[in-house]
Amino acid sequence: MRNFIILGHRAVTTPQFSLNDLPGSGGRMDLITRAINVAFCISHDIRRDTEVAAVLLGPEDPPKTIRFIGSLLKYLNPDERSTGALIRNALVKMYAEKMKKSDYKIKLKPEHDKNFKMFAGEIRSSPGIYISNNGLEEVLAFYLEKGPIIHLDEQGKDIEHNFPSQACTFILSDDKNFSEEEERLLKHIEAPSISLGPISLHTDHCISLIHNYLDRKEEN
Amino acid sequence: MRNFIILGHRAVTTPQFSLNDLPGSGGRMDLITRAINVAFCISHDIRRDTEVAAVLLGPEDPPKTIRFIGSLLKYLNPDERSTGALIRNALVKMYAEKMKKSDYKIKLKPEHDKNFKMFAGEIRSSPGIYISNNGLEEVLAFYLEKGPIIHLDEQGKDIEHNFPSQACTFILSDDKNFSEEEERLLKHIEAPSISLGPISLHTDHCISLIHNYLDRKEEN
Secondary structure (H helix, E strand, O other), rough: OOEEEEEEEOOOOOOOOOOOOOOOOOOOOOHHHHHHHHEEEOOEEEEOOOOEEEEEEEOOOEEEEEEEOOOOOOOOOEEEEEEEHHHHHHHHHHHHHOOOOOOOOOOOOOOOOOOOOOOOEEEEOOOOOEEEEEOOOOOOOOOOOOOOOEEEEEEEEEEEHHHOOOOOOEEOOOOOOHHHHHHHHHOOOOOOOEEEOOOOOOHHHHHHHHHHHHHHHHHO | EEEEEEEEEEOOOOOOOOOOOOOOOOOOOHHHHHHHHHHHHHEEEOOOOOOEEEEEEEOOOOOEEEEEEEOOOOOOOOHHHHHHHHHHHHHHHHHHHHHOOOOOOOOOOOOOOOOOOOOOOOOEEEEEEEEEEHHHHHHHHHHHOOOOOEEEEEEEEEHHOOOOOOEEEEEEEOOOOOOOHHHHHHHHOOOOOEOOOOOOOHHHHHHHHHHHHHHHHHOO
16 A cells, blocks of 8 residues: 655635636645646556545645545546546535535445545545545544554655665655644654655655655565 | 657647646647646756657647747746646747737747757747747757657666666657657667656656656766
8 A cells, every 4th residue: 555645734625716726726736636646647547556645734624634545536537627626526525514504415335445444524525535624643643553654855864775665654745844743743653754866846746756666666 | 958858649739728628628738738847847946957848749730849948947837727828828829920910029039048049940939938830850850969869668678777878858658659650750760768667657757757867866
């Protein structure tokens, strides 16, 4: 399994944003959509061994965590706008739930991955996409049960000789650095810091590099 | 220098496409915009040592080549939609030029890179962005003058031990394979085939990997 936790510090947490302006009205939601697309999309297929938890921390109702489960995921296209629509759809469902205006039934039909485990208070938005009111602390605790969490950081040790063999979860921030509180949480769980190279890269480019690193490693 | 030639087999060559539907109306223009964004965008900066030539081969007026020159480039944001607008803008200028309805002056003020060389019939669309009616054959000849061209291909030799030291131009296709005619052109210029790993990846992910490979190499 390859899990990615992506922090969106300004990414909005209610569905009132425009798909025509993901960077502005979405609070850099474009960056979150690219990270999701890179995590899952390969040529004519989806990586089924991957999960992404996007932790949205922007206005007006933070936090929201949207999880994308590769083994169950449907309707994901590689472009930003369609992934933005999947995120907005999840936020709409959560908002409707909250407002108790939910005149549709939240579908909870069993999914076809027997290893899939739901998160506290999570509701299903569309196949393979789940939303909850959990924040970073809960998400870290959830993924820590699956194995160690690695903190991607320019100041970390080089990936080449410092990659823990049983690693399965990577945490990345958006264009903002981790806050002091977030750094404290990462320190508390003793997440090792790993660097991917000499140049500071965008979140989605880092995910490409981690996947390739693991692909090559698994091949040998 | 790092140059990338990206082939868009269906990417439209007139400006009548919607920024709200880059995959459909643009002929997978989303893929071209992502490749451009990954080629240039690093954290809070642009790679000034990079050039991209996007060769558009879709309807209605192929071919069109739009070149993005890192050393001169302005107004590039990392999201798909804004890059789609830069491409559409270039196609509008070329279309106006063609229709002889050009009631504006094509700006040809000198740019600030003394090494910058213009291409036959190229017009400037916006800072660092140039458009011409050239096709793949002309683009290959132009970049061949700068050094060898490497063909990214799943069937090629592994990048790890087969990376020519003086390489400067990489050619990648979109979601379609190279056509027979394109393969013939690549064979004619003796472009070596290089593979990036065991899994067939999207064009933009390949560009991330090449940049990281070169970044790490240059650091050592």
